[in-house]
Amino acid sequence: MESANPSIKDLLAPYVGATGGLLSSLRAVNDALGHLPPETEEIAAEVFNLSRAEIKGVISFYADFRRTPPTGPTVRLCVAEACQAAGGRQVERELKAAYSEADISAFGGGTSGDVDQAACAIDYRPVYCLGLCSVAPAALVGDRLVGRANLERIKTCLAAAGEKTR
C-alpha cells in the first residue's frame, strides 16, 4: 500500500493551480487506479493545501469517484427515462440475473463446468443517460458504447474486453 503513495501524489501534482484542479486531479487518480484509494484524501489535502474534510466532501459528491476497486469489467447500463421507454428495465433485470448466477457458480465453490471467465464477475453500475437516447437502451461496457443494448450484445462486448486483457 505504501508504495502507491508516491504515484498518487505524482498523479495529483500537475493539477495544482489549474482551474478546478482538484476535480481533474481526482479524475486522474480514479482513471489510473480504477478508484481512489483511502490514502488519496490525506495526500490530496496536503498537495492542494485543503482540509481533509473538504477533500472528502468533494469525493463524496461525485458519482464518478469510486472508493473501492472495480470487481470486474465495468458495465454501466443507462437507467434513465428514454432507456426505460425502450425496455432498459428488462435488460437490467436480465443482466442482474445472468451475472449473479455466474458469480455464484464461480465463487460459490465446487461448481464444475466451463463458466465463462469473462462473465464471472462484472462491476455493474447504473448511469443516468449516455446521450444515446435515440438508440436506447444504452450501455457502456468497458470503454465500448452499446446502442440498442440487450444481454446478448453486452455479453459479446464483455467477451471482447476479456480477450483484450488476456
Place this chain on the structure above:
Amino acid sequence: MSQQPVRFFLPCDSAAISLGADEVAQAMTTAAAADGVRVEIVRTGSRGMHWLEPLLEFECEGVRHGIGPVNPDDAASILRAVVSGKLDLPNAIGPVEEVPFFARQQRLIFSRCGVIDPVSHHQYVDHGGYEGLACALTKTPQEICDIVLNSGLRGRGGAGFPAGIKWKTVADAVDDQKYIVVNADEGDSGTFADRMIMEGDPFLLLEGMIIAGLATGATTGFIYLRSEYPIAAEILSRAIATAYDHGMLGADVKGSGKRFDVEVFIGAGAYICGEETSLLNSLEGKRGEVRAKPPIPALEGLFGKPTLVHNVISLCSVPGILQMGAAAYRNVGVGKSTGTMPFQLAGNVKYGGLFEAGFGVTLGELVNDIGGGVRVGSGVRAVQIGGPLGAYLPPKLFDLPMDYEKMLAAGAGVGHGGIVVFGDDVDLLEQARYAFEFCAEESCGKCTPCRIGAVRGVEVMDRWRAGDDPAAQRELIEDLCEVMVDGSLCAMGGMTPIPVQSAIKHFPEDFVPPAAKRDAAE
C-alpha cells in the same frame, strides 16, 4: 492503384459508434485491401437519422447517397456495388438529403453536421464557417449584443431566458476578468443535441464562444463537459488545438488583435452540475452545490467574476444569427419563440434522432409524422418532454405547439428539446416514482424539501402502488409537491413535482391500485 480513391463518409458520432460504425470502417478498409481498391473513409458527424446508423455515404455526381444501417459483414458487397455503380442493395436509401426526415428540417445549427470532417478547419471554412465571426469583427460589442437581443434568441438549456439580456449584463459589468462558460453537461434523458454538435461541428461552438467573448469583453472560455461524453471530449480537444493552429483562438483571433482562449473541463458524474451555479462551483473544483441567487452569475459567476453561462445550442445559434441578421432569424419560429430548435426524438420511437425545426411545430407532428410513432408495441401512450423535470403528456395533447409560452400554459416546458416516447407498456405510477428516485439520487443536498422530500416521495409511491389507502397517499403527494415547489432553491426540487403531478393528472388510471382495479373488474 493510381486512380482517385473511392471516398466514403461515415459518422464518428457516439450513436453511430454504439451501433458499430468503427467496425464498418474497419471492414471497409479490409474489403478494399482485398479487392485492391483505394478507398478513403472520411469520419463525419451524424445526420441525426439514428435508425439508419451506421449510415455510410458516398458521392455520386456531387450528391451524397446513403446506405444504412450497414452491417460490417456486408462491406465487400457494398464496396463492389459502389465501385460498379450497380446499387441494388436493400438498404440503399438514395440521396441522403432527400430522405423526408431530413428534407423537412430547417437546419440553421446543424447544417454542416454529418457533412464535413468535424476537425477540418478548411472544410469548416469552405462550408460557411467563421462567417458569423467575420461579421462580428466589424461590429462594436454593443452592436453584437443588440443583434442577439433583437434576434429573440432564448437559452436552449431549459429556462428559455432571453440571451441578449444576459449578454448586455455581462458586457456592462466592469471587471478585469470575465468568463464565457459553456454548459455542456447535457444531463436530461432524451437529449443529445449538444453531444451531436460537439462531435459533428465543434468549430461552431468555438465560433459562438469567440463572438460572445467579443461582445462581452470576456477573454477566457471554459466548456464544462459531462464525463459521459468521452468521444465529444476527444473531438473538442482536437478542434481546439486546430483552432489555435489556425489563429482562430489565442492572442490574435483571426488577426483582430483580440484574445480568446478556450479550455475543456470534464465533470464527474452529477446531474445537478447542469444547474449553472452548481456547475460554477464544480468548475472551481468544489462540491457542486447550488448557490443562492442573487448574485446572478452574469455579475458574480466563476471565481466571483462576471460570467456568461450558456448552453451549447444557445451559443451554436449565434454565428448563424450574425450571418443572417436578427430580423431574418426572428422570422423563423413563432411568437416569442424565435429561431430553430434541434428536437430530439428518443425512447420507444420508430425514427429516433435529431430534427431541427423552427418553433411552432406541434408535438404530434414530431412524434407521429416525423418520429413514426412507436418502434415496439401498438401505439404511443405518453411522451415526456424537457427531460426528467418535464411533464408527461398524453396523445390527446399532441396539438400543442413547441412554443415556450404555450407549453408553459399547458403545465409543460420545451426544456432542452428532448421528447421521450413511451408505448403502451408504460406505467405512469412507476415513472412518477422514478422522478422522486432520480431527485433523491441527484439532489445536491442543500434544501430539506428536495433532499428528504424526494425520499419520502418514493416511499409514498410504493404505498400507493401497494394499495395502502390511495386517497391518503394522493393527499401526501400533493402536500409534498407543494413543499418542494415552495422550499427548493433550484428547479431540481422545484420541478420534480411536474413529472409526478402531470402523470397523476393525465394518466389517473395508472394510479388505481391493483386491488381496486380488480374490484372494479368484478
